Amino acid sequence: VLLEMEFKGMYVDEQLLNEMSSDFGKKIDSLTKGIYNESGFEFNVNSTQQLAKILFDVKGLPEIKKRSTAEDVLEQLKGKHILPEMVLEFRKLNKLKNTYIDALPELINQSSGRIHSTFNQAMTATGRLSSSNPNFQNIPIKTQEGREIRKAFRSSDPNWLIFSADYSQIELRIMAHLSQDEALVDAFNKGVDIHATTAASVFNVSIDEVEPSMRRTAKIVNFGLLYGAGPFRMSQELGIPQKEAKSLIEAYFATYAGIKNYVDSMMDFAKENRFVTTLLGRKRPVWDIDSSNHLHREAAKRMAINMPIQGTSAEMIKLAMTSIYESIIEKKMESNMLLQIHDELVFESPKDELNELKDIVLDKMINAMSLSVPIEVDSGHGQSWYEAH
DNA sequence: ACCACATGCAA
DNA sequence: TATTGCATGTGGT
Ligand SMILES: [Mg+2]
Secondary structure, X not given: OHHHHHHHOEOEOHHXXXXXXXXXXXXXXXXXXXXXXXXOOOOOOOOHHHHHHHHHHHOOOOOOOOOOOOHHHXXXXXXXXXXXXXXXXXXXXXXXXXXXXXXXXXXXXXXXXXXXXXXXXXXXXXXOOEEEOOOOOOOOOOOHHHHHHHHHEEOOOXXXXXXXXXXXXXXXXXXXXXXXXXXXXXXXXXXXXXXHHHHHXXXXXXXXXXXXXXXXXXXXXXXXXXXXXXXXHHHHHHXXXXXXXXXXXXXXXXXXXXXXXXXXXXHHHHHHHOEEEOOOOOEEEOHHHHOOOHHHHHHHHHHHHHHHHHHHHHHHHHHHHHHHHHHHHHOOOOOEEEEEOOOEEEEEEEHHHHHHHHHHHHHHHHOXXXXXXXXXXXXXXXXXXXXXO
């Protein structure tokens, strides 16, 4: 299945990317000049060392994480000087231009007119796929400027469409299944808004009283728990004091006591066996689980918590992929599976085949594995990936 | 040519 | 001091 995805490749609109490139180029040039002006020196803005000299030595801004100029540091320096904001804008546009807008057209194959990534099957520690040359699993979506790039991922034929289907909250559902936590399993079975339900319980209010900010908090906490985040990281993510983050996590574990139980029993299993496993039996060794080094031991714990969840999710979508592939062949359909992005599958399909494809994809994704919680799949279609997802 | 590191994109 | 990846650029060997 992966070979077929690689051979078929993705059509990418070169002209659209070229237009974006000159547009981005002008903005980057003007930002660069502005940064030179504001700093009083012409230097390489891409050099973190040179930028640190300007910000911390020349302008005397406070060092927050040693001499790091990373995004979260520049965000905190925003109010003190205009330069950090300009550098952030420069970095955003430069990243998109260099990594995607200018790089992708170079990779268009002369014979096929399409881009052929490699989907690595045996690379990751958890059983996920990875994608390289180019990486099709990190195409931008978070900012509007980046999201525009997805308009270039389109069908080459006006009579064909892009179809995308993605699992909804798949890792949380798998955590519910693996832990058998009663409240989490119940919530999913009732089909309620899981983040709002979490917020109601953690903040001890009724579901109608959940404010959007409470829901956002619950979403971040739900997410963080999948990775074993502690109070420090949670406080950073939420922008609250560490003490508040700590009591938030405690309230969470009180709501979902089965999750705490799952984490503990996963630890015991890992210590006993020095590996952890997915639902279907993939093993990951975790030698550092009893390391004498505290940092190594804690890191191993987080990997042991996350691997069964991330790995089981990977198994589910891989089963769906082989099943969908076989159906498409059996029904002599023309649609092609093109991309896999961990919980999402992207296809191209003749317009008159779309409804049939959608029925197959949703059925196979939803029923790939049988868990104690329902599986939900969202989908969409359009001229490009931008509209489809 | 190769490497470590910083940075930042995705799920 | 939250998991899994890959690409780019700098600064160095
Ligand atoms: Mg999703």
